[in-house]
Amino acid sequence: MLARVVHLLPSELKTLLERLSEQMQEQLEEIRIREGRPLEIGFRGQSRFMMQDGTLRQSADGAYKPSSDTCRKLLERITNYSLYAMEEELRRGFITVSGGHRIGLAGRTILDSGVVRGIRDIGAFNIRVAREVIGASSHLLPKLIDRERKTLHSTLILAPPQQGKTTLVRDIARSVSYGLWPSAEAGNWQGRKVGIVDERSEIAACVRGIPTFDVGPRTDVMDACPKAEGMMMLLRSMSPEVLIADEIGRPEDGEAIREASHAGISVVATAHAFDLQEARGRPVLRKLLDEGAFTYVVELKRTDQGIMHRVVPADAIGRAVQPSSRTAADNVHALSGRLRADDP
Amino acid sequence: MIKLLGAILILFAGTMIGFQQAARFAERPRQLRQLAHALQRLDTEIGYGHTPLPEALERTAVATPEPLASLFRKAASGILETESFTFRESWEQAINLHWDATSMRGNEKAALIRLGSTLGISDKEDQMKHIRLALLQLKAEEDAARDDQGRYEKMWKSLGILIAVLIVILMV
Numbered sequence: 001m002l003a004r005v006v007h008l009l010p011s012e013l014k015t016l017l018e019r020l021s022e023q024m025q026e027q028l029e030e031i032r033i034r035e036g037r038p039l040e041i042g043f044r045g046q047s048r049f050m051m052q053d054g055t056l057r058q059s060a061d062g063a064y065k066p067s068s069d070t071c072r073k074l075l076e077r078i079t080n081y082s083l084y085a086m087e088e089e090l091r092r093g094f095i096t097v098s099g100g101h102r103i104g105l106a107g108r109t110i111l112d113s114g115v116v117r118g119i120r121d122i123g124a125f126n127i128r129v130a131r132e133v134i135g136a137s138s139h140l141l142p143k144l145i146d147r148e149r150k151t152l153h154s155t156l157i158l159a160p161p162q163q164g165k166t167t168l169v170r171d172i173a174r175s176v177s178y179g180l181w182p183s184a185e186a187g188n189w190q191g192r193k194v195g196i197v198d199e200r201s202e203i204a205a206c207v208r209g210i211p212t213f214d215v216g217p218r219t220d221v222m223d224a225c226p227k228a229e230g231m232m233m234l235l236r237s238m239s240p241e242v243l244i245a246d247e248i249g250r251p252e253d254g255e256a257i258r259e260a261s262h263a264g265i266s267v268v269a270t271a272h273a274f275d276l277q278e279a280r281g282r283p284v285l286r287k288l289l290d291e292g293a294f295t296y297v298v299e300l301k302r303t304d305q306g307i308m309h310r311v312v313p314a315d316a317i318g319r320a321v322q323p324s325s326r327t328a329a330d331n332v333h334a335l336s337g338r339l340r341a342d343d344p
Numbered sequence: 345m346i347k348l349l350g351a352i353l354i355l356f357a358g359t360m361i362g363f364q365q366a367a368r369f370a371e372r373p374r375q376l377r378q379l380a381h382a383l384q385r386l387d388t389e390i391g392y393g394h395t396p397l398p399e400a401l402e403r404t405a406v407a408t409p410e411p412l413a414s415l416f417r418k419a420a421s422g423i424l425e426t427e428s429f430t431f432r433e434s435w436e437q438a439i440n441l442h443w444d445a446t447s448m449r450g451n452e453k454a455a456l457i458r459l460g461s462t463l464g465i466s467d468k469e470d471q472m473k474h475i476r477l478a479l480l481q482l483k484a485e486e487d488a489a490r491d492d493q494g495r496y497e498k499m500w501k502s503l504g505i506l507i508a509v510l511i512v513i514l515m516v
Contacts, residue, residue, distance in 0.1 A: 011428040072465070073430050081397040081423060081431045081464040084390055084471045110467075118467055 001028045001129045005101050008127065010073035016064060017041075019054025031127040035071040038063030045162065045302075075122055078103050088224065090118035092200075100130035100205030100212050130205060132213050136164065136307075137171040142183040143311045144296055146266070150189050152176060152242055153295035154261055156288070156314075157270040158279050163302045165270040166202045166246060168309075170213055172268055173203065173244050177216020194219040195240030197230035203246055228252035235260060245269045254284045254293075261293045275299050276312060289314060351512045355505070362504015369497045371447035373489040375412065379452070380482045382408040382416065383459075387475040390468065397431065397464045398423060411445040418442060419460075435460030455481040 002025035006014055009031075016039070017031070030042030038060040039050045048056035049063040057063070066074075078095055079086050089095045094104045107122035146153045152172075159165045175182070179191030198204050198221050204211035206223035215221065220238045222230040227245050231253075234240055243260050245253070248269045260267050273279035276297055280286045288294065292314065299310045382404050389400035401420035405413040415438050422434030429437075439456055459478040463471065 069430075073428075076423075076431055076464060079464075082390075082395075082400075083465050084468040085394040085396055087467060090467075120466070 001026055001131065004099055005031070005127055005129055008074070008078055008097060008101070008103075010070050010077065012070055013039075013066065013074070016050065016052075016054060020056075024056075028129055030129070031125075033066050033071065033074060033125040033127070035068055035123045036065055038065055071123070071125070074125060078125075087118060091116060092224070093119065094200075096201040096205050096207065098207045098212050100132070100202075102128045102130065102202065102205075104128065130202075130213075131167065133164075133167050133171060134174070134214075135171065136167050137175055138182045140168070140298065140309050140311070141172065141175055141181065144298075145181065145183055146295075147185070149264075149266075151192050152266045152268065154267045154293060155269075155296045155298060156279075156285070156294040157268070157298045157300060158273040158276065159270070159300035160274055161272060163300045164307045165300060168300065168307075169244050169246065169268055169270055170203050170215060173219055173242075174214055174216045176242050177218040191216065191218050192241040193239065194242045194244060195231075195234035195238050196221045196244045197225055197227050197234065197246075198223050199225060199227050199230065199246065203244065228256040231256035231260060235263060235265070240265060242266045242268060247272060249282065249284055251284055254288050257288060257293055258291065267293070269294075347516070351515070354511055354515075355508045358508020358511070359505045362500050362502070362507075365500040365504070366497045368447050369489075369493045369500065372449070373486050373493055375446055375448055376452060376482055376486040376489055378409055378412055379448070379456075380479055380486065382412055383475055383479050383482070387472055387479075390475070391472045394468075411442055414445075415439060415442040431464050432461045435463065449485075452482060452485050455485075 002017055002020065006017070009017065013033070017025075020028070020041075024043060027043040028041060029044070030040075030047070032040040032042065032047075034040075040047055041050055041056070048058060049060045050056060051062060052064045075083070078097060083090075086095060090105070093106070094102050096102050104126035105119055105122050106124040106126075107119045110117045110120050141152075144152050144155050157165055157168060173194050173196055174180075176192050177194045179189060181187065181189050194216060196203050196215060196219060198206065201224055203213070204215045204219075204221040204223065205213050206221055209221075209223060211219070211221050220234065220240065222234055225233070227248060228250065229252075231243060231245060234243060235256075243265050245257075245267070246269075248254070248257065248271050253269075257267050257269065271279060271282075271285055273282065273285070276299060279297070280289065289297070294314045297312045297314055299312070301308045301310075385404045385407055386400055389395040389403060390397075393400070395403065398420045401416045405416035405420070408416060418438035418441060419431075419435045422437055423429050423431055426434065436457055439453060439460070443453060455478050459474055462474045466474075
């Protein structure tokens with residue numbers, strides 16, 4: 001994964017990180033660069049500090065510390081030597097570069113009558129390596145198919161951060177858009193028009209309005225747009241058949257989803273929650289679930305074997321939190337590519 | 345006969361030297377004006393077009409006559425060619441490389457180098473302020489250069505030929 005972001009790094013950081021073992025380079029998830037402080041890298045949910053000679057330690061003593069010159073070079077490279085062209089990105093606090101990698105920034109903010117206008121004196125970078133897992137949704141999709149309408153059921157995907165929600169919805173968007181229904185009876189269905197509201201530029205990772213991830217040929221992306229507004233705009237302008245939104249949770253998001261489901265549009269949304277019980281503790285989500293805006297709820301969990309999902313029909317939720325008709329084990333499948341071959 | 349030929353050669357050489365010196369005085373305000381136009385263009389690209397810096401420099405180069413065009417082009421290509429360069433280093437390298445081809449002097453060079461250390465690393469308003477500051481300095485230099493041109497251009501033109509005549513007279 002290092003190879004995907006190495007072009008962003010100044011030469012001294014590049015040489016240092018290339019000393020990592022090949023396996024480590026492959027598992028790299030985050031590179032945290034803080035000016036004058038130890039260099040930290042993240043992989044498989046863990047983090048280590050990096051020494052001058054490329055070894056990894058848990059303690060920060062003697063770690064390599066990026067100089068201000070290095071940080072300046074990094075900033076120039078990720079902004080294409082044009083910080084002035086990144087005002088919107090600086091207001092949001094991160095830059096999305098081509099390839100979908102996202103670079104979080106921290107530093108001293110500039111305020112304009114109490115509103116953050118941007119960041120100056122950027123002292124910390126967090127490079128998050130984006131990964132596109134094609135086929136991540138192939139086990140989940142067959143369970144979400146709406147046979148009558150030849151489309152997807154409205155689905156809410158629940159998981160804590162860093163569990164692969166975004167990867168999953170991106171793949172759902174791609175499959176639905178291409179018409180790659182991984183199910184025998186749906187084999188000859190057409191692809192559907194998909195609308196993605198990508199508030200944080202994570203799903204499609206647009207650069208200047210053009211998705212850098214493959215989200216399918218029939219997909220329209222509203223990039224960096226507030227979800228509620230974006231959903232309404234797409235509804236009015238692009239007539240989507242499946243609407244995808246990441247991390248819903250505000251009251252206006254609920255409004256927009258209700259509007260979409262009344263218009264007969266399937267909504268696939270994600271939300272931060274450990275499980276269904278926790279999701280029901282959030283008023284907006286509970287209201288949506290009670291009103292039947294979603295047909296299915298999917299819980300994701302990342303385990304050693306890969307990402308597991310559990311599908312719960314939403315009409316069962318009203319009666320009991322645990323699905324009564326099916327056992328959890330039936331519905332647990334590994335989403336990871338490694339285990340796919342083991343599945344029937 | 346040979347004496348006459350020598351005298352003509354000396355006269356010719358003296359005139360040419362004089363004209364060349366005069367041309368330098370005529371050239372400098374013209375190039376300063378071109379540089380100011382180029383920076384104004386850069387200002388527009390950055391302030392209104394939000395064009396990324398390498399592309400903005402390329403576009404500026406297209407609209408600027410030589411030798412300034414190659415300076416801008418070199419600054420843009422330097423960052424792509426040499427991986428370890430910051431923009432400031434690439435800019436300074438481009439200036440040092442192409443400066444001798446221009447008729448400009450140390451003052452405007454200093455102003456340009458100062459501008460290079462700020463380009464691309466701050467927000468739009470800041471960038472525009474720095475470019476405008478450089479423009480003001482160039483304007484002042486241009487005025488001074490025009491004064492010099494008025495004063496010395498004609499002088500050098502006649503001085504060259506007059507010195508040549510003097511040498512010929514002394515030799516005869």
